[in-house]
Amino acid sequence: MIVLKNITKKYQGKSVLFDLSLEISEHETMCILGVSGCGKSTLLKVMAGLELADGGSFEMEEQHVFDIPAEKRGIVYMSQEPLLFPHLNVFENIAFGLRVRKWTNSEVEEKVNALATRLGLTEELMKMPHQLSGGQKQRVNFGRSLIIEPRLILLDEPFGSLDSQTRAEMQQLFHDVRKEKKITALFVTHDIKEALIMGDRIARMDKGQLKVYPNSGAFLNSGDDDVVKELSFWNGVINGEMI
Amino acid sequence: MQGFKKNSAVFLFIAIAVVPVLCGFIYSLLYSVGLAGLLGKGFTLEHWEKLLASSDGLMSIGYTFYLTITTIALSMIMAFAYAWYHFRQPSERSVSKLYLPLLFPPLVAGMAWYFVLSPSGLLSRWSYALGFIQRVEDFPRWVNDDFSFGIILTQFFLVFPIFTLLFLNISKKENLRELYRTALHLGGDKRYFFKNIFLPILWSKGKWVVVLYAIFLMGTYEVTLILGQTNPRTITVFIMEKLSKYNLNDIPQAHAMSVLYSTMMLLFMMILFRLKNWRIA
Amino acid sequence: MRRLLQIVLLLLVLLPAVVLLWLSLAKEIGYPSFFDSSFTFDFWKNVFTGGEGLLKSLLWSLGIAFFVAMVSTVFGFIISKKIASSDFGQRSLQLAYLPYLIAPVVLGAMLQFYFTRLGCTGSVIGVMMAQLIFIMPYAVLVFSGFWTPHIKQLAFQATTLGASNYYVLQHIVLPVARSWFFLTFSQCFLISWFEYGITELIGVGKVQTLTIKSMVYVKESSPQYGAVAACMMIIPVLLLFVINSRVFLKKEVEG
Numbered sequence: 001m002i003v004l005k006n007i008t009k010k011y012q013g014k015s016v017l018f019d020l021s022l023e024i025s026e027h028e029t030m031c032i033l034g035v036s037g038c039g040k041s042t043l044l045k046v047m048a049g050l051e052l053a054d055g056g057s058f059e060m061e062e063q064h065v066f067d068i069p070a071e072k073r074g075i076v077y078m079s080q081e082p083l084l085f086p087h088l089n090v091f092e093n094i095a096f097g098l099r100v101r102k103w104t105n106s107e108v109e110e111k112v113n114a115l116a117t118r119l120g121l122t123e124e125l126m127k128m129p130h131q132l133s134g135g136q137k138q139r140v141n142f143g144r145s146l147i148i149e150p151r152l153i154l155l156d157e158p159f160g161s162l163d164s165q166t167r168a169e170m171q172q173l174f175h176d177v178r179k180e181k182k183i184t185a186l187f188v189t190h191d192i193k194e195a196l197i198m199g200d201r202i203a204r205m206d207k208g209q210l211k212v213y214p215n216s217g218a219f220l221n222s223g224d225d226d227v228v229k230e231l232s233f234w235n236g237v238i239n240g241e242m243i
Numbered sequence: 244m245q246g247f248k249k250n251s252a253v254f255l256f257i258a259i260a261v262v263p264v265l266c267g268f269i270y271s272l273l274y275s276v277g278l279a280g281l282l283g284k285g286f287t288l289e290h291w292e293k294l295l296a297s298s299d300g301l302m303s304i305g306y307t308f309y310l311t312i313t314t315i316a317l318s319m320i321m322a323f324a325y326a327w328y329h330f331r332q333p334s335e336r337s338v339s340k341l342y343l344p345l346l347f348p349p350l351v352a353g354m355a356w357y358f359v360l361s362p363s364g365l366l367s368r369w370s371y372a373l374g375f376i377q378r379v380e381d382f383p384r385w386v387n388d389d390f391s392f393g394i395i396l397t398q399f400f401l402v403f404p405i406f407t408l409l410f411l412n413i414s415k416k417e418n419l420r421e422l423y424r425t426a427l428h429l430g431g432d433k434r435y436f437f438k439n440i441f442l443p444i445l446w447s448k449g450k451w452v453v454v455l456y457a458i459f460l461m462g463t464y465e466v467t468l469i470l471g472q473t474n475p476r477t478i479t480v481f482i483m484e485k486l487s488k489y490n491l492n493d494i495p496q497a498h499a500m501s502v503l504y505s506t507m508m509l510l511f512m513m514i515l516f517r518l519k520n521w522r523i524a
Numbered sequence: 525m526r527r528l529l530q531i532v533l534l535l536l537v538l539l540p541a542v543v544l545l546w547l548s549l550a551k552e553i554g555y556p557s558f559f560d561s562s563f564t565f566d567f568w569k570n571v572f573t574g575g576e577g578l579l580k581s582l583l584w585s586l587g588i589a590f591f592v593a594m595v596s597t598v599f600g601f602i603i604s605k606k607i608a609s610s611d612f613g614q615r616s617l618q619l620a621y622l623p624y625l626i627a628p629v630v631l632g633a634m635l636q637f638y639f640t641r642l643g644c645t646g647s648v649i650g651v652m653m654a655q656l657i658f659i660m661p662y663a664v665l666v667f668s669g670f671w672t673p674h675i676k677q678l679a680f681q682a683t684t685l686g687a688s689n690y691y692v693l694q695h696i697v698l699p700v701a702r703s704w705f706f707l708t709f710s711q712c713f714l715i716s717w718f719e720y721g722i723t724e725l726i727g728v729g730k731v732q733t734l735t736i737k738s739m740v741y742v743k744e745s746s747p748q749y750g751a752v753a754a755c756m757m758i759i760p761v762l763l764l765f766v767i768n769s770r771v772f773l774k775k776e777v778e779g
Contacts, residue, residue: 050680070683077684083677087699097685099695148686252606253613260619260661264626267634279637328526337530343537346761348718350735351754354742355540358547358751363555365543371556379555400536455621462627464721465735469742479629479721486633486725501634505626512625 001025002152002184007056009042009208016042018208020056024152027182031189031199032210033226039208040188044154047186048077060151074151080160082137084129090140091116091125097148111147118177119143135166142174146181153185159194171197192230196220268505275499282491290495299474299481300500306475310391310467311460314398319453321399322406326445327437330414330423338411341404349401353469356397360385360470386470393470398463402456406449413448414441447520454515458508478504544758547751567752576749578737582756585717585734588648589760592655593713600663600708601701607664608671620665623658629721631658639726646730654726655719659712666711670704706771710764717760 002024009017016039024030034040045051047058049070058065065073084093091112092099098108116122119139129137138158145153159167171194178185187198195202202219203212213219220227273279277287294300329338347355359365367382376382386393414420419441426436464479471480478500485497515521547553549563571578607613623631632654636645644650678700682692720735727736734757741750 048680048684050684070680071686071688073684074686075684077681079677079681081674081677083674083681085678085682085696085700087702096682096687100686100691144685250606250610250613252603253610253616256603256607256613256661256664257616257619259657260616260622263635263657264622264631266638267631270637271634274637340534340537342765343541346758346765347540348714348735348757348761350718350720350738351544351757352540354738354750354754355544357742358543358747359539365539365546365558368556368558372559400540404537455624458625462624462629464627464629465739468739479627482630482633483721483725486636497633501626501630504630505634508625508627 001059001061003057003059004047005057005059007043007046007058008054009039009046009051010054015208017046017053020208020210022203022210022212024184024186026184028200029178029183029185029187029198030212031187031195031202032205033189033192033195033202034205035190038205040205041156043205044077044156044186044188047152048075048154049073050077074148075154076145076148076150076152077154078141078145078156078158080157082129082134082141084132084137084140084144086129088129089125090121090127090129090132093129093140094121094143094147096144101148112143115143115147119173133166134162135170138162138170139173142170142177146177146183149181151184153183155185155187157189158187160189167194174198192226264505268502271498271501271505275495275502277495280494280498282495290499294496294499294503300496302475303478303481303500304503306391307461307477307479310394310398310477311457314395314402314460315453315457317395318399318403318406321403322410323442323445325407326410326414327441329411330419330441338408341407344400344404347401349463350465350469352397352401353466356393356400357386357469360393360396362386387472389472391471394467397466397470398460401466402460405456406453409449409452410445413445417444417448419444450521461508544751544754547747548755550748553747567748570749571752571756577732578734578749578753578756581732581734581737581753584648584732585757586760588652588655588731588733589713589716592652592659592716593709595656596659596663596712597667597705597709599660600665600667600712601705603664604667604671607668608676614668617665617668620661623661627721628658628719629725632722632725636725645726646728648727648731651723651727651731651733654722655716658722659715662715663708663712666708667704670701675700706768710768714761714764717757 002022004020004022007017007020008015020043022030032040032043042051046053047065049068053066060073060075065075085096088096094112094115095108098111103111112125113122116125119142121136121139121143124132124136124140129140132140141158159170162170175197177183187195189195189198196216196219199216201213202216203210204219204224205211213222220231270279274283275290277283277285277290344352357364361367362379362382362384364386366385367376367379370376370382371379385396422440422444423436426440431439462479463477464483467477467480468483471477476484482497482500482504485493485500488494546558546561548567549565550557550561551564551566552561570576571582574580607617635654635657639645639650639654642650644653675697678696679692682696683689687695718735719733720739723731723733723736724739727733729736732740734753738750738753738757741747741753
């Protein structure tokens with residue numbers, strides 16, 4: 001169980017996160033929706049250890065996470081840019097976390113090969129990052145995060161820079177793999193459709209505060225402005241009003 | 244205290260960049276007013292008066308400006324022209340030769356041009372072989388001459404390729420070829436594009452490099468030492484000469500000139516930073 | 525007209541190289557001989573057999589430039605990293621221009637007293653210290669270009685994957701910064717390698733680097749040895765240039 005309580009964060013006197021509380025169950029994917037600048041990326045950075053919170057607590061399996069250095073939290077942060085290590089090939093990029101943990105070569109090889117097969121990267125293992133397409137890079141990024149079996153994955157609009165087809169493929173892949181591997185994840189996006197596909201639950205972030213909906217149905221029926229607009233658009237398309 | 248610790252490396256950097264300059268400046272200032280040095284006999288403005296009243300010192304300042312402005316202006320005009328020529332007729336081969344002068348340190352460039360331009364130099368020998376001159380004395384004086392032709396040519400040799408490569412790079416980065424097409428579609432012509440788009444963009448993006456090179460030329464020493472006359476001489480040659488002369492009475496003037504030069508350069512930069520168009524974003 | 529300009533430009537860039545090569549190889553340089561010159565490697569051979577002290581000067585120059593560039597590069601890397609994460613560090617970077625603003629020679633003139641007091645004039649240590657004063661801040665300035673938000677994000681990515689600060693430095697930052705190390709090192713090396721004014725002032729003629737030796741040949745009117753010394757000064761520049769374009773620029777294009 002992941003529990004965030006009363007998290008606050010200010011930048012130059014301006015509140016970015018304000019008294020924010022959140023609970024995520026094990027193996028659950030929570031999607032946070034919000035416009036640019038609403039504080040959702042800051043929340044992820046605070047949780048990953050890139051930024052320090054000004055107040056509040058963060059517990060994971062009854063451990064105080066804020067007291068643990070970033071590298072020991074077991075929380076992986078995935079950003080919009082795949083951020084592959086440019087001097088390492090695909091194999092070594094995926095293997096990075098295992099090398100850090102001093103796994104033996106044969107163990108690393110076995111695990112990377114298995115995961116690469118699952119992610120469709122077998123042909124790409126010896127390639128350098130600059131030889132990959134955007135979608136392939138994000139697959140490698142995903143594999144690199146998954147291989148260490150993190151306690152929590154934080155995804156900061158990870159498919160935001162992909163074209164629509166690759167994006168749909170990646171959404172499907174993530175959806176399947178997360179079920180298969182029982183991943184706990186916090187997924188940040190500004191795309192309602194993506195949130196509905198990816199999330200077990202959805203939350204809306206606005207001005208540093210969070211409103212959490214118990215399930216997708218509750219979110220769709222909440223009267224949220226963007227949901228209403230999105231639904232009326234699709235209703236319009238279905239009824240032929242938009243054509 | 245924590246803030247100090249966090250920024251200690253910054254303070255160390257500032258200390259290394261500023262403290263020696265400050266210490267040197269203070270010492271030279273004290274020396275120039277008789278409060279330091281072997282002949283320091285208490286406060287006096289005698290050395291400053293001597294420096295500012297002598298044509299020698301003032302000529303050095305004027306001469307340094309003359310060389311810098313002439314070289315920079317010439318290099319810029321030629322670099323703009325070359326960049327425009329290359330923009331109209333791109334050729335990688337013609338650009339590649341511009342890298343050759345970048346291999347020359349100023350001292351070597353000074354030496355090389357001395358051997359090219361001097362009365363017994365390469366050009367004189369070629370002129371003789373081709374029958375343009377009959378005696379070595381017939382060759383025009385191009386080194387240690389009154390107009391500093393040799394110095395200007397050598398500095399031009401060092402600076403022109405840098406400006407040209409800079410402008411070519413800006414023209415590529417700013418996608419000027421695309422802008423050119425757009426300007427033509429919108430009814431502008433070649434001349435209009437050159438005057439209103441090409442030149443202003445190259446200048447606005449490259450002006451800081453131009454200023455840095457102007458500062459570099461102001462403080463250059465080796466080229467003017469090899470190719471210049473005994474009088475007038477540049478500020479740096481003036482200072483070094485006064486410092487290394489056996490006459491101890493000349494040393495305070497060298498320090499006064501150092502103070503004057505540093506102050507001039509600092510003021511120049513401070514004024515430049517305050518001008519709206521020159522602010523660094 | 526364009527053709528004529530091209531020829532003038534070609535002559536402008538080629539003449540200095542031609543004259544140096546000719547002088548360093550010509551047996552006789554009495555006026556007006558040029559096209560009828562016969563050539564010899566004697567002046568070059570003399571360098572490597574220790575004649576004229578040129579070999580010693582070459583080694584001094586190499587040693588000083590190497591040491592100054594090494595120290596400056598390491599300093600530049602460490603300090604620029606700290607400055608990148610400091611609140612007001614970025615603004616202080618402009619101070620690196622200060623020694624250049626007032627010209628290294630003028631700075632040397634103003635600092636000579638302190639070096640005399642410290643007993644450093646006329647020594648290699650003194651020359652290196654004087655050069656470090658203006659080359660170290662420059663190294664910080666060059667290296668500061670490396671610390672982009674992208675590099676910080678890469679480092680953070682490695683941290684969240686479980687790497688310690690030391691591991692990130694060793695396995696991510698240092699390998700990624702390789703071309704920056706080369707760039708900073710080569711620029712600092714060249715500044716030191718080209719340096720004449722401060723070396724003359726602080727070395728007071730006792731530290732005979734290649735630049736000092738070249739100037740001695742000019743003053744003594746020994747153009748042939750002067751040309752050999754000048755050619756030797758160009759060789760490392762050429763080498764760094766080739767390494768940069770062959771290894772690092774190629775990689776950048778691939779990247």
